[in-house]
Amino acid sequence: MAQLDYAPGTDPREGAIAVIGAGLAGLITAYTLIRDGFKDVQVLTRDGSVGGNWTNDRIYPGLYLNSVHGEYCVSPLDMPKPTSARGRTSGEDVNKYLEDFASTFLSGHIQFGIEVRSVRRRSPGTGWHVQIYDRNAGRTEHREYRRVVLCTGGQSSPKFPPNLSLDAASTAGFKGLVFHSFDFGHRLSDLVVSVPPIDLSSRDAGNTPSVVVVGGGKSAQDVASYLANEGRKVTLVCLNFDAFLAYSKPLPDWVRKSRLLSLFSPHIHLRTWLERFIHTTWLGKKLFDLFWSGLVNDAFTSTHIPPDSILRNTVSPYWHDRVNDEGVPQPNGFHALALAGKIEVVSPAYVTQFSQDGQSVVLDDGSSIRADAVVLATGYHSSWLPMFDEETAEELGLNPRPADSSASYTWDYRTLRDAPPLNPDAKRFSSAIYKGIVPAKNILHRDLAANGAVFSTHFGYMLEVSSHWISSYFLGDAMRLPASPEAALEETERQAAWLRHRYPQVAPTANSSHTSNIGFWGWPQVADDMLEDMGLGVMRSGGSWLTWPFRLVRVGELAGLKEERDARRARVGWKPASSA
Template identity: 45%
Template sequence: MKSMSSATTSSHTIYESDNDQDYSMDAMSSAKTTHNLHKSVLVIGSGAAGLVTAQTLINDGFTNVHVFSKDSQPGGVWEHNKVYSGVFINNLYGDYRFSSMEMPRHPSRDPKSTRLSAEDMQFYFEKFTDTYLRDRISFETEVLNIRRPKPPFDSDPLNWVVKYRKRGMREAFRERGFHRIVLCTGGCHKPRIPPAFSPSAVHESGFLGPVLHSSEFRAKLDSIFSAVQPSDNHRSLHSNVPRIDPYLPSNNSSADDHAGGDGKGVVVVIGGGKSAQDIAAYLANEGHHRNVCMIYEKTDAFIASTSQLSDRIRRSRLLGVLSPHSELRTPLERFLHKTWLGGKTVRSIFEMASDYSFKAFQIPPDSPLRLCQNPFWSLRVNDEVCRRGNSFHVLVNEGQIHIEAPARAVGFGKDGRSVVLSDGKIVRADAVVLATGYESSWTDLFDLQTINQVGLGKYPPQYVPLDSYDEEWKKYTSLRDPPPAPPANQMWMSCIYRGIVPARNLFKRDLAINGAVFSTNNGYVFETSAHWISSYFLEDSFLEIPASIKDAVQSTERTSAWLRKRYPDMLHWTNESHSSDIQFWSWPQYTDDLLRDMGLRYGKARTGGNALTWLFKPIEVEVIKDLSKERAALRMQSA
């Protein structure tokens, strides 16, 4: 690859290229493969998807792989500066990992605990990076813009110019050329802040306390602790404690007339998702004992039991088969989703699981915790495994977290120490945490013209009417009586083929995405996707992709139509960079599709089991450990 240094356009613009070839290319099958291995690849992001993508590319022989990360350490949402104690992931210990590395035990981990914590994840990704990607990641390097280069091109044209800024760098920015890019920026990068709680709204209202997004919670804990002192109503696991006062001023009084039950102030958490629950529980429980009020219209659904469920339920294909999929490939799936008895059985199982979860946590019928999503129709479902004495739901039951629901916060009060709800109620607030979700991370990386050229946005149908696929899934009895869909769902969700490649850009083979498919088994999905991306960049002849752009776009339109059918009330809540495809319960079927695309073993042929046991066979990540070797063998056969 030739240097682009002659293309410098200003004193702050430096085009760079590298020719480091420190990995061997033994047994490469063709000149085309060797040529592709020399192409420079930039992986943007050092979260789980970015790390396994970079490792896979390097293992496959790519000689010029770089990772840019805005963070100072690896881990993404579990990066060192974002993690705080008491947060548990929706997995058991050891479930969320990659095939090349077992999960090492965190030094402070309780050996009796089976839950996977955020600190475990942070520790794992740091060890993974140190083992496989040392000196490959440029930390504290923020990508500002990605664009196509302008002519003239050299004999080996670069496909992308990346503008970036490194913390502490003298230049305002630099620009560097790359042949290929993998977006691993995820959907938890750019905070979504309602206009009523924006920095300008805070300033205009005269609110006196800190207002921060949940993404800043760990970094700005001290500001909350300064504004809200520990409560005298702290809980004890060994005694019965009184429920805290609601500390809600009446409509005719000011917040100064009420002191949060004990004069120590109140933290208001706006939102009902997992981040909101984790933050509220941390403040109320983890040794700090702040008064906490949580405001939401609906909270996340959850699954739990009185004891830990077997891996034959938790990690098998069972939940994937019980959840309807766009392709019903087995007789059992067709029975469950296309017959009256099967549809009743599926819905009953989800309803019983939800009811049993409420009973496991002893949640009363009139509790605001029952104002939650329906676990069958929703993507907002948490795995609580089994009852813990200091969990969010227990704290709410005991009155240590006050809930205002169903309610919506609409702005700040006039006294500078309160939040106003949509019904006019005033809630005391000395600090506010906005657990209000995230926007797409792609809009800051590309200008609108590039987004539309590549096909990263949301688009109306191009080839078929909106209702063209309705007849295909009309006979799904398990999908009868769905929740109402908001008008926003009438826009196509995305135009990303397999959730990995923008359909319009399919044959350029210079852009891919990992980490944007919404699933409940990220480790397995991200690693399988990384191999698909590697074969795509290598132009492996055995990788099956659509024959034309039209075919690719039509495939994404069908997928989007299915998602509107499957999750009618959810698509307005997601963002593009976190929902290029949604394979929530159905991740086994999705990864089977990726393996089938690559001409590899899939289904029970890979994960094990026979005609009687395949449904309950736990799926281990080790079954995809040798995908690089399997793909190399196919490459040699096709040479």
């Protein structure tokens, strides 16, 4: 068991904790810590309101969650049914839910306008020196915290390709707007003024003001769809598109809100007979192939995408984590708009530079496209990078580490055969974040953790389980943990090897604060591993050996985790000194 960062006889709940970030990860983490008796929990956010990526000034009309209703909430507060006619959870719904959660449970614990600029260790086992900039007061402050939890996610530091940066636009003399999709809500009013709607009476279509959206993921598709629905001329340029799920009619909950998808997504270990049958037998592989090919074909059929359409230039929904849940396709959705010619799509292609004419961009084939504005949906850097200097990041083990080429791990799953080529970064580097929660090199100190770096399709469930794991870790509970940093690094290397097998086209180290660990379709298995670490029951939705994949998963099944942890702690004899 890992050593504690406090002396015997002292209360681990004393001392200030900085929870950095006020999205769902930060809110549920603070809530869990406070309920567990930690006495000074401070949520720090650079924004003026809670929500993270779903703050008031970042959401916009037409923005919806990329998951089914109920997968972006936690057990302390139910999320009301969606207000939109589409039955999808909108940005406005998410924002209101997070604000309601904060006002209900965290009044007085959240500090707004606080930008964390550096986090450095004072000395091993003595806490953290945190430099912040108070945007409200306009001053820099230095604070001391006993523990820090990183809850900033991986979508708060926009990534600008060097050839399409603001500096590159200025150097080329580009006259239009250039900004990242992260700022779409902020810049929307500027954009609609700069790029007027299409003039249907004009005979000179070539000079119609237009927007070029760079990227093929959900953000790119959402931005392009919104602008097209508002009457703007839009061109989307990308190498390929996200995979997506779509159906001609709504699927029953026992399909979409159960563990069925996780059954057909192998885990690092196969817990049940049914999983072993699907992933290791000849007949199971046949059923597996029918399942995934059926999902892909249904998506294309439901959206009426012809066999020769470039809209079929998508990544695999099985081998990748770039997958959108479209549900029942809408007539004003991305694929319908693209098929109708209301969004011009250029793929496979990429934008190489801004043209010297100041009003267009150049593609890799040498052609150019008029652009009065360019929206870059080009991904994100890790949000941890600005907070840690190189020395601290190396000391903690936050940076990717060279993959151990001498280690040999084997998973003889039939469903992992015929994998696509391995991403070069995944081959060269491994994450050093144990289970996506704790830097392996720092595991003995129990004073630093992250919530939100485990990528999954059910964010609420994963974030809530992770918050309990972190609180137990800080409390010094008896947990299934590596006994040393070396043992933790060995386990993270094995996890990295697994991810290379399971998601060969994804490099978790490319954005460590977002994908230090990838659960995705297999998030229930990842959550169960964390519950096992705490000595708690798994597969909490119930069911028999045959019916468990079809039982509905609800965050309500996590509502008693604190009481279960308290009861287990009482059985093994641990008590904080202050309550002895």
